[in-house]
Amino acid sequence: MVTNKLKDRLLSRTSNLAEKVDAAVANRPADAPARANTMPAQLGAFRLEAREYQERIQKLTDELEQARKAGGAMDVPLADLHEVPGRRRHKSPEEFAELRENLRNNKLIHPVAIRARLEGGFEIVSGHWRTDAYRELGRATIRCVLDEGSEDEATVGAFYANLLQSDLTDYEKYLGFKDIHRRFPDATHTSMADSAGVSRAAVTKLMSFEHLPQPVLEILQARPSLLTANYGLELARLTREGKAERVVEAVNQLAAGKIDQTQAVKFASADPVKARPVTNAQTVKIKAGRSVYCSMRTASKVLRLEFQSEEDAQAVQEELRALLERRAEIVKTAQSSESEK
DNA sequence: AATGGAAGCTCCTCGCGCTG
């Protein structure tokens, strides 16, 4: 199946990215995030910090490892499970309801895959919907297993796989790319675009959500579909130009359903919101008998010709070209005589 | 080289007016 091939291709690119960036991170000098001033102090602080993190990771991983040896899985309190943005796969409300009802009566076949977090608790690698279902069913714990593979593989892989689903909102895509960028600070828009199979401009556009005012991001957190990246980009630009207040007000009105996205941008840019741009377009229909042969539309400097068939358009093209070349010649001689004066 | 921004293209949707 084509889709699967594409998915495999993207996922394989994804693992490449993880390796590449891992390698880049490994090659980076250890004092990159330097805080101390002297070299020995930098190294000392770095080693202490690294050891501390290492110990915490080891402790949490050991607990899960023990559980796995004991029987492969452990019951984890739902309150200890945390979601990582961009990792959840899409599911319709109907599909979720089906899953929940299934789990109400049957026991969990596939345990939730989790990984220990530095800040405590566990992050869900896969099984977000199963966890949600258990929460709705009022259960206290859920069966979990320690995930294999690296954290980055899990996040990046799940996100890029999700990206193939068009029903992910632009804001959610932004959260995913942002998370990847947080994990791989060396990743550029270009490299992420390559891995995701989208254009670089698309990534840049999505990342523009980053520059929106905090209140707008909070609204989007609750309603991710409110703003698409095209308009997010415009509003981010206006925010940078110092119109953050107008942007927030515009998004509030957008959220209230009073205006659409285009009007929101106009409103935020402080331009008077015109009801509708005055169009002075004129359309002339050239008829062949009773049917329209060609519809000719003139608006400012645009002339549009629409024929009934491709053949008609082709047939006229050569004649029009000759006409336009003659006109261009006239304009040219007029220009040269003008410059001689 | 990376990123930002403008412009243009295409597809889609919706309202309006014409026609049978």
Added chain:
DNA sequence: CAGCGCGAGGAGCTTCCATT
């Protein structure tokens, strides 16, 4: 009056050029 076609604008995307 229902069905249809058309016009116009919205939305989503890419490409190209400018800027950092």
